Amino acid sequence: MKRLDRDAMAARVARDIPEGAYVNLGIGLPTRVADFLPIDREVILQSENGLIGMGPAPAQGEEDPELINAGKQPVTLLAGGAYFHHADSFAMMRGGHIDICVLGAYQVSVHGDLANWHTGAPGAIPAVGGAMDLAIGAKRTFVMMDLLTRDGQSKLVESCSYPLTGLACVSRVYTDHGVFNVGPAGASVVDMIDGLTLEDLQELTGVPLRLDVDAD
Amino acid sequence: MIDKSVTSVRDAVADIADGASVMIGGFGTAGMPDELIDALIDRGVGGLTIINNNAGNGEAGVAALIKAGRVRKIICSFPRQHDSHHFDARFRAGEIELELVPQGNLAARIQAAGAGLGAIFTPTGYGTLLAEGKETRCIDGRDYVLEYPIHADFALIKAYCADRWGNLVYRKTARNFGPIMAMAARTAIAQVKQIVPLGAIDPETVVTPGVFVQRVVAVGSANARATA
Numbered sequence: 078m079k080r081l082d083r084d085a086m087a088a089r090v091a092r093d094i095p096e097g098a099y100v101n102l103g104i105g106l107p108t109r110v111a112d113f114l115p116i117d118r119e120v121i122l123q124s125e126n127g128l129i130g131m132g133p134a135p136a137q138g139e140e141d142p143e144l145i146n147a148g149k150q151p152v153t154l155l156a157g158g159a160y161f162h163h164a165d166s167f168a169m170m171r172g173g174h175i176d177i178c179v180l181g182a183y184q185v186s187v188h189g190d191l192a193n194w195h196t197g198a199p200g201a202i203p204a205v206g207g208a209m210d211l212a213i214g215a216k217r218t219f220v221m222m223d224l225l226t227r228d229g230q231s232k233l234v235e236s237c238s239y240p241l242t243g244l245a246c247v248s249r250v251y252t253d254h255g256v257f258n259v260g261p262a263g264a265s266v267v268d269m270i271d272g273l274t275l276e277d278l279q280e281l282t283g284v285p286l287r288l289d290v291d292a293d
Numbered sequence: 294m295i296d297k298s299v300t301s302v303r304d305a306v307a308d309i310a311d312g313a314s315v316m317i318g319g320f321g322t323a324g325m326p327d328e329l330i331d332a333l334i335d336r337g338v339g340g341l342t343i344i345n346n347n348a349g350n351g352e353a354g355v356a357a358l359i360k361a362g363r364v365r366k367i368i369c370s371f372p373r374q375h376d377s378h379h380f381d382a383r384f385r386a387g388e389i390e391l392e393l394v395p396q397g398n399l400a401a402r403i404q405a406a407g408a409g410l411g412a413i414f415t416p417t418g419y420g421t422l423l424a425e426g427k428e429t430r431c432i433d434g435r436d437y438v439l440e441y442p443i444h445a446d447f448a449l450i451k452a453y454c455a456d457r458w459g460n461l462v463y464r465k466t467a468r469n470f471g472p473i474m475a476m477a478a479r480t481a482i483a484q485v486k487q488i489v490p491l492g493a494i495d496p497e498t499v500v501t502p503g504v505f506v507q508r509v510v511a512v513g514s515a516n517a518r519a520t521a
Contacts, residue, residue, distance in 0.1 A: 125396065127466045128321045143467040149321040149350075160465055162472040162500070163320075163346075164404040167397030171417060195422070202384060203393055206371040210397030210417045244420040255400060 078272035080253040088113040090179060090221055090251050094120055098176040099169075101125065101211060104148040106221050107179035116157040123175055125166050125207045130158025147207065167207070170214035178215035180208070182222045182247075184237045187264035187284050191220065192239035200275040205242075212243035224252035224281065233257060233264060254278065258289050264274035297459040298488050298509050302332035305482050305510045309333060309447055312365075314342040314473040316403070316443075316451035317355055319328040321347060325453040325469035328512040337352030339363040344403070344445055346396065346470060348372035348380035350424070356380070356448045364389055368443060370396040395423060398440055398472060405507070406442035407476025413440050437473055452501070455485040455511075459503030468500065475505040482506075486513030 081089065083106060091113035094100055101123045102108050111133070114120050122131040124146040132153035133145060140151035154160075164168055169175055182193040194208045195201065222232055233250060250257045255269030255278065265287045269278060279286050298471055299305045302409050309315065315333070319325030331338060334357060343364050348371075349356030360379040367389060372380055383389040394402065405413050414437035418424040428439040450471040453464035461483055463471055475481040483501075488511045 107317055124466075126323070127469050141465065143465040145321065145323050149323075154465075160463070160468055162468050163396070163400040163470050164473045167400050171397055171401075171415070200385075202373040202381060202391075204371045204373040205393055205395050205423065207396040209395040209421060209423065213416055213419075214397070239422045 078270060081270060082253075083109060086251055086253060089256065090219060093219070093249070094177060096120070099123060099129070099174065101170065101175050101178045101215065103178070103180040103211065105181050107181060107270060108146075108148065109181055110221075123166075123169060124152070124156075125170065127162060127166050128152075128154060128158060128160050130155045131171070132158070147159050159231060167210050167214075170207070170210050172193065173214065173216055175215040177217050178211045179219045179221055180211060181231065182220045182250075183239045184234050184235050185220050185222070185234050185247050185250050185259060186234055188261065189245045189257055189259045190237050191218070191242045191247050192237040194242045195240045197240050208242050209253075212246045217248050218246050220247050222250070222251045222252060224254040224272070231284070233259075233282050249285055254281065296457045297453075297503070297507060298457050299512070300510070302328045302484065302510050302512060303335065305329060305484075305508050306332045306336055306449070308480075309336065309338055311338045312340040313447060314344065314445040316445040316450075316470070316478050318469060318471040318474055319345060319347075319352050320466065320469040320477040322354065323412065323465075324451050324463075324469045324471060326449045327354050327481060329449040329484050329510070330354050330358055334358055334361050334363065340365045342366045342368065344346070344368045344399075344401040344443055344474075345400065346370055347374065348377055348391075350374060351376045359383055359389065361462070362388070366390040366392065368392040368394060368399070370394055370399050389478040391435055393423060399443070400470070402440055402443040403470070403477045404473045406444045407473055410442060412442065414438065415440055443477065445474075445478040446480065448481040450474055450483050452482065452483045452485045453507040454494060455483055455488050455506070456491050456494055456503070457488065457509075458491060459483070459504075459506030460499045460510075461485070461501035461506060462494055462498055463500055472501045475501050480507045482508040482510070484510050484512045487511055
């Protein structure tokens with residue numbers, strides 16, 4: 078059994094992003110999805126600090142400190158792109174105008190609850206940014222994460238133990254072990270890496286799973 | 294004749310008093326009005342309530358204001374970052390109060406203040422720690438949290454270009470909170486690269502109409518810096 082590496086996970090997410098989609102890619106791992114969108118597929122990336130039609134990183138020496146993404150990295154704007162203020166940006170998100178949002182997570186529940194902003198650890202300074210708006214705003218919220226923590230605990234859980242970012246907001250979870258649908262009917266397996274069985278995944282996660290035969 | 298231009302950043306912030314609430318534009322360092330903040334630090338006032346997306350990055354802007362010990366409370370969405378050390382130290386020492394607001398709610402509450410609304414119902418944060426104790430309502434099957442507007446005495450923002458009526462044009466992602474903070478503050482002060490004659494800005498491209506702006510100050514040229 079060979080778990081998916083970060084690039085393979087990003088490529089797997091990219092496969093599910095259709096032509097014409099308006100997409101917000103969260104800070105960190107989800108940003109990598111952009112590298113795997115085929116050049117002939119027109120997908121429009123929004124960044125919540127105020128641009129839509131975001132392009133790749135600029136060439137060295139071409140960086141503009143006033144043209145950055147939500148991760149505060151220098152980016153470019155494609156022909157057809159636009160700038161806007163923060164209230165409009167979050168209206169795009171909250172108002173359901175963005176098709177897909179891809180986020181990282183500490184935990185996702187089988188019903189689609191998301192925990193990704195705060196560990197709740199004593200002494201930790203909380204920071205939420207746009208996480209709560211992104212989680213509940215897009216038409217579909219995807220999560221990208223390792224299935225297990227470093228010490229082998231499943232991050233796909235019956236009920237989140239970390240503080241919640243949003244309730245029942247995630248529809249699909251992409252992991253290094255496979256892809257899961259989550260929602261009102263619980264969790265189902267869309268696909269899994271070679272060498273794994275449903276029983277293996279059930280044992281690793283400790284949550285009830287079924288095979289999703291109808292998944293697109 | 295209406296002339297909202299002032300000749301120096303020092304004059305622009307001259308009436309900001311101890312204990313004032315001050316919105317400061319910027320997302321990270323993009324759109325951060327560094328020169329206005331430096332003038333505010335030079336003024337020596339303290340006990341400020343600051344509204345910004347972050348709680349300072351590195352050494353300049355909001356970070357410098359916090360380092361100087363002028364901030365009593367900060368309302369923001371994303372304080373903790375790799376370069377927020379001045380905030381982290383003051384927060385851990387119990388010297389600064391934090392109101393953490395989801396970024397979209399921060400924007401909506403600021404906009405609500407500027408638009409004269411009494412409150413908003415937002416879906417963001419429902420069922421989370423950040424909505425604990427707040428009134429909620431189910432509208433058409435969706436759950437919302439009642440959130441109140443955020444007003445401020447002053448807004449310090451950065452735009453690209455202004456005229457003497459206070460019309461503003463921004464540059465790229467430096468726009469971020471500028472337009473809504475200008476609306477929400479009693480006195481909105483914009484630093485710009487240049488002040489141009491009336492009529493030089495295409496009215497179709499004005500982002501913030503001058504009615505929302507009380508003062509503009511040019512910091513774009515070496516000359517403007519020297520007279521600041």
